[in-house]
Structures are given as structure tokens and as C-alpha cells.
Amino acid sequence: MKSKDSKQKLVMGKVDSSNLKPENTMVKPCVKVFVGYSWDGSSNCKKDIGWTRIRDFFKKTKESLEKQYGINISFRRLRASHGCFVWNSILSKIKSADILIFDVSDKNNSKQFNNNVLLELGATMALEDKKVLVMCHEEMLKIFPSDLSGL
Numbered sequence: 001m002k003s004k005d006s007k008q009k010l011v012m013g014k015v016d017s018s019n020l021k022p023e024n025t026m027v028k029p030c031v032k033v034f035v036g037y038s039w040d041g042s043s044n045c046k047k048d049i050g051w052t053r054i055r056d057f058f059k060k061t062k063e064s065l066e067k068q069y070g071i072n073i074s075f076r077r078l079r080a081s082h083g084c085f086v087w088n089s090i091l092s093k094i095k096s097a098d099i100l101i102f103d104v105s106d107k108n109n110s111k112q113f114n115n116n117v118l119l120e121l122g123a124t125m126a127l128e129d130k131k132v133l134v135m136c137h138e139e140m141l142k143i144f145p146s147d148l149s150g151l
Contacts, residue, residue: 028070028071029071029072030071030073030074031071031072031073031074031098031099032074032076032096032097032098032099033073033074033075033076033097033099033100033101034076034077034078034093034094034097034099034101035051035055035075035077035078035100035101035102035103036078036101036102036103036116036117036120036121037050037054037077037078037102037103037105037107037114037117038103038105038106038107038108038114038116039077039079039107040107050103051077054101054103054135055075058075058101076093078090078094078100078120090120090123094120094123094124094127094130095127097130098131099130099131099132099133100124100131100132100133101132101133101134101135102117102120102121102124102132102133102134102135103117103135103136104117104121104134104135104140104148105135105136105137105140110139111137111139111140111143113136113140121148134148
């Protein structure tokens with residue numbers, strides 16, 4: 001992809017550095033990642049233990065991919081926006097995501113599924129063109145639903 005006033009190329013999501021000059025540096029592509037999980041009801045992500053655990057788990061991978069491919073990764077909670085109908089807000093974020101991660105474990109019982117997260121995962125599966133990663137506690141693999149086992 002070439003811009004009219006620069007000789008830069010975008011190759012496989014990575015800027016070709018052979019022609020980089022400060023005056024014609026391109027904006028890095030952004031990959032939107034949303035994470036669905038059993039949250040504790042906290043609107044403050046710094047106090048949300050589930051979010052902190054997931055974010056910290058993926059932190060090094062995110063940083064490595066950003067550096068290797070010259071991209072920005074927006075890593076956010078899959079939560080409804082304030083003042084919006086909850087389902088419309090969640091569905092809008094699912095549709096806009098490049099990648100979705102779902103931790104289907106329930107926060108109160110690591111041997112149960114979280115129904116809200118399963119609903120979000122089901123909506124994502126219906127869209128068919130989304131990249132999905134599903135996480136759960138290891139002991140849940142014995143009871144993992146067969147229609148989700150291929151994800």
C-alpha cells in the first residue's frame with residue numbers, strides 16, 4: 001500500500017523500514033482485541049481481579065507482537081458502554097473486533113461456565129469470520145461442550 005506523498009510500503013502489517021524518514025512515517029495499524037470474561041461488577045479495571053489476571057497473562061505476548069509486526073494492539077474488556085442497551089453495545093464491539101478472547105470460566109466457581117460469556121461466544125460464532133480464543137480452567141476441559149471443542 002503506497003501513499004501519494006511517500007515511498008513507504010505496508011508489507012504484511014509491518015512497515016518497510018528501508019524508506020523510513022521522520023517526515024513520512026505512517027501510523028501503525030491497530031488490531032482490536034476484546035476479552036469476554038466473568039467480571040466482578042467493578043467498573044474500575046484496576047480493581048477487577050479477573051481483568052488484571054487476563055491482561056497480565058497476555059501482556060508479554062501483546063508487547064512482543066507489537067514490536068515484531070510494528071502494530072498497536074488495543075486490548076479491552078468486552079463490556080457494555082454507559083447509556084447503551086447492553087446487548088447492542090456488546091454486539092457492536094464483537095462486530096468491530098479483529099480478535100476475541102473468551103474466558104468461559106465462572107469467577108465464583110472454576111468448575112462452572114459463565115452463561116453471559118457463553119452467550120457472547122455464541123454470538124461471535126454466529127458471525128463466522130471472527131478469530132476466537134477460548135480459555136477455561138483446566139478441570140473444565142472434561143465437561144467442555146462438544147460444539148465448542150473445535151475452537
